[in-house]
Amino acid sequence: MIDKALYIAMTGASASLRAQASVAQNLANANTVGFQQTLTSTTAVPVTGQGLSSRVAATPRSLGVSSAAGQMVNTGGGLDIALHQDRWLAVQAPDGSTAYTRAGDLKMTANGVLTTQGGLPVLDVGGAPLSVPPHQSLTIAGDGTLSIVPQGQGPNTITEAGRLKVVTATNRELVRGEDGLMRAAPGASEPPPAAGISLVSGAVEASNVDATSMLVSMIQLSRQFEMQVRVLQNGDENARSGNSLLSSR
Secondary structure, eight states: OOOOOOHHHHHHHHHHHHHHHHHHHHHHTTTTOOOOOOEEEEEEEEEOSSSOOOOOOEEEEOOOOOOOOOOOOOOOTTEEEEETTTEEEEEEEETSEEEEEEOOOOOEETTBBOOTTTTBBBBTTTTOBBBSSSSEEEEEOOTTTEEEEESSTTTTTTEEEEEBBBBEEOOOGGEOOOOOEEEEOTOOOOOOOOOOOEEEEEEEEEOOOHHHHHHHHHHHHHHHHHHHHHHHHHHHHHHHHHHHHHHOO
């Protein structure tokens, strides 16, 4: 005799493991610039099939990412930017597609290409990787415009070197991929360009992950998993006892 409760408890244990993986990812990125906490939940799904619909399985469900603003950290770096709420910086993903991030700790390659710390090219308003000519100084305005003093020129020869592609979108309008980058939801159009002041230069947005609450969640999920495993063990013992009684007749 096989107790169907084993399969129900198994779905709960599986959901707890998936939730723990999400919490672990959040903790691992507690110090990552611009990272937004992943939100997860568990949904009750009735088990269909023969018999009464009295059993319910637990299914993990992703709720997207948290829209809470991270702490703004002033760095004074010329390539550091902190994006305003619902603003996203466009970058070129490894597969060549356009993706979005709030990680504003930028850097420049030896060839003058502006990239993220992970090496992803930052896009300009035309959708091409932004390349900056040799310069003596560089500033980023609130609307994303890059201004430079060309190499060998005086401080009064300020030239526009390009403009960052910044778009407007809420967290619900974007979907996080396996690579950690945000993209437009399947079937949805790309976010529109941001208008006006969209960022603060010389600062970055810290991760919005609350490490303390994540540690508490990790402990709670661990205890839930232990209880669900105990249910599995008890169900298995009950099944063995039932089989033993049946075979002794």
